[in-house]
Structures are given as structure tokens and as C-alpha cells.
Amino acid sequence: MRLHVGCAMWTHTPWQGRYLPHPLAPGERLRAYATWCDAVEGNTTFYATPARSTVESWARQTGPDFRFVVKLPKSITHERRLSGAEEELRAFLAAIEPLGPRAHALWIQLPGSFAPGDTGALAGFLRGLPGGYRYAVEVRHRAFFDDERSAGLLERVLSGAGAEWVPFDTTVLFQSPPSSDAEREAWTRKPRVPRRTAALTDRPIVRYLGRDDAARTVEGWRPWVTTVAEWLREGRAPTVFVHTPDNADALMLARRFHDDVRAQVPALEPLPDPLPAEPLTLF
Incomplete structure (x- = not known):
């Protein structure tokens, strides 16, 4: 039983030194991202x-x-x-x-x-x-x-x-007026369509766009946690991509989504521990 999670990119300036080691050579950035997602x-x-x-x-x-x-x-x-x-x-x-x-x-x-x-x-x-x-x-x-x-x-x-x-679920973004510059830009660029949760194959793919406020993003994905948990019980192997308008916390949020699904489906294989942003020391 496997749920894959990820983001829209594997390198993003706000992640550097916070979630991912910095500096990293271009040939190592995806490798570091792949320890998170x-x-x-x-x-x-x-x-x-x-x-x-x-x-x-x-x-x-x-x-x-x-x-x-x-x-x-x-x-x-x-x-x-x-x-x-x-x-x-x-x-x-x-x-x-x-x-x-x-x-x-x-x-x-x-x-x-x-x-x-x-x-x-x-x-x-x-x-x-x-x-x-x-x-x-x-x-x-x-x-x-x-x-x-x-x-x-x-x-x-x-x-x-x-x-x-x-499906590209933008319903949470458009629930209320934007509250940041990134959200205002997303309002002009992202499609405004209803949420769609039907899967046609055994490998469904979901793109979910939340808000720059992490708590609102987590609250908004609750229907997807239920849907993805049901897919896993049906034997499907979904992939879910978590976006926010500024994506500053998307890396952490993708793992949080995985954790929320695993709370409903304990048999789900956990993600490995990510590479620390700071080098380990002996003291």
C-alpha cells in the first residue's frame, strides 16, 4: 500500500536552509528533495x-x-x-x-x-x-x-x-478573498472549477491548491484525506501534489498530508525521515 506525495517543484528558495540543506549543487537538489517527498x-x-x-x-x-x-x-x-x-x-x-x-x-x-x-x-x-x-x-x-x-x-x-x-482542486483558494500577494496572483492565474474526486484508473493523480496560511490549507484538504484513504482501501495507488500560492511550506505540507491519510489507514507505508537542513554534529 503506497501513497506518493510531492510538490510542484523540487527546488524553491524559501526551502533552502529551512527544509533543505543550503547551499546545494544543482546535481544534488533533487536528491535532497527526494528525501522529503x-x-x-x-x-x-x-x-x-x-x-x-x-x-x-x-x-x-x-x-x-x-x-x-x-x-x-x-x-x-x-x-x-x-x-x-x-x-x-x-x-x-x-x-x-x-x-x-x-x-x-x-x-x-x-x-x-x-x-x-x-x-x-x-x-x-x-x-x-x-x-x-x-x-x-x-x-x-x-x-x-x-x-x-x-x-x-x-x-x-x-x-x-x-x-x-x-483534478486541480482550487476550491479552497477561491472560498474567500486573497490575503497575500501570492494569493492575489493565484486568483488571476488559476482555474476556478468545482472539486472533482472520481478516479478512472488504479493510479489517480490529484493536484490540490491551498492557501498561504498552513492551517487553512490543512482544513481544506480534509475531503481529500477521506477520498485518498478510500482509494487506498480499494487497492489504488494515488499520487497527491500539494500546492500553496507561495509554496513556502509546500514541502512540509505534502508530508503532513501523507501523515493525515496514514492516521486513517495505519497500514500505509510511512515516508522515510528527510535529510536534515543543517549538518549533523557530534555535540
Whole structure:
């Protein structure tokens, strides 16, 4: 029984010297992060396909059970909108090949303008993807959440391809007006959609966005603790990513989420102790 947890990145200035040792060479940052969390969102690949040598470094710094949920480049999802992107996809798959089993899922995040009328393009794209990978899709158009027919169509397309629907739960962020600069920025950038908790596969993936106040973040994730505990009892192996607008405490909060689930499911394997931020001394 395994629950993987992680953050949106593995290096973040507010974590340095507080949660993670500082300074750290670039080739050691992911290794240190991986002592805290056993999954990470691969957001950087959205902006550019990484060099294969860079991905080889990621693999060296993590064990085979570590999970990367790697986002497809925006040239495929946003610019070409899943059409005519065969060369970009081949280059991307070749680059991430060194991750091996660590590539838990390839994440197809679609723009907010990708509407139910575009579902056919998604179906065709999924049919053309190679085997050997799991695929996960995130949609942001409100109709997929408000219209039962649109949601049902998307679920059928995803289920037919063995792909997961990734919810990005921002409901806690939008419960009340922002109270920090980071929250105000998040209000302008994050999708405002209802919470969705249905899993389509045995490897559900959740993205949860809380508030900069840790207590409000913890209070807001209580429904997810219950849902994830139920998934584990059903034999599923979920991955949950914890975000806050400033992400200053996201590393600690991801582990706190794991602890909260384990309180409901004592058989859940605990996370290992993290690398201390300060070097150990004899005195």
C-alpha cells in the first residue's frame, strides 16, 4: 500500500536552509528533495523539452520508486492543440526515456480554451500515443465540470485509453478573498472549477491548491484525506501534489498530508525521515 506525495517543484528558495540543506549543487537538489517527498510535478518540461543529459541527472538523483508526472510541452498541447505534433512528441519521449519507471505518467495539461467540442482531437491524440506509459489529462474548461454530457464524454474517451483525469482542486483558494500577494496572483492565474474526486484508473493523480496560511490549507484538504484513504482501501495507488500560492511550506505540507491519510489507514507505508537542513554534529 503506497501513497506518493510531492510538490510542484523540487527546488524553491524559501526551502533552502529551512527544509533543505543550503547551499546545494544543482546535481544534488533533487536528491535532497527526494528525501522529503517521493513524487514531483514535471512542470519545467512544459516550457521546453529537456536535454537527455539533464533527464539522466534526474534519474541518478532518485530511486526507481520515485514518481515524476511529466508535463507534455506546450508546443504540443497549447500551440498545436494535439494536432500535427508528431516530431515534438518523438523528441520529448526520447528525452525522458532515461527516467524509466520513474516516469509515472505523462501529463497532458490542456488550455482553458480546449472545450468539449475539442474532445475528438483528444481522443485521436490518445489513440496515437505509444504504449509503455501511463497518461493523465487535465482540462480547465468549465463545461467539463458543469455539463454532465461533456463530462461523460471526456470520461469515456479517457477510460477507453486507460488515461486518468487529473483534478486541480482550487476550491479552497477561491472560498474567500486573497490575503497575500501570492494569493492575489493565484486568483488571476488559476482555474476556478468545482472539486472533482472520481478516479478512472488504479493510479489517480490529484493536484490540490491551498492557501498561504498552513492551517487553512490543512482544513481544506480534509475531503481529500477521506477520498485518498478510500482509494487506498480499494487497492489504488494515488499520487497527491500539494500546492500553496507561495509554496513556502509546500514541502512540509505534502508530508503532513501523507501523515493525515496514514492516521486513517495505519497500514500505509510511512515516508522515510528527510535529510536534515543543517549538518549533523557530534555535540
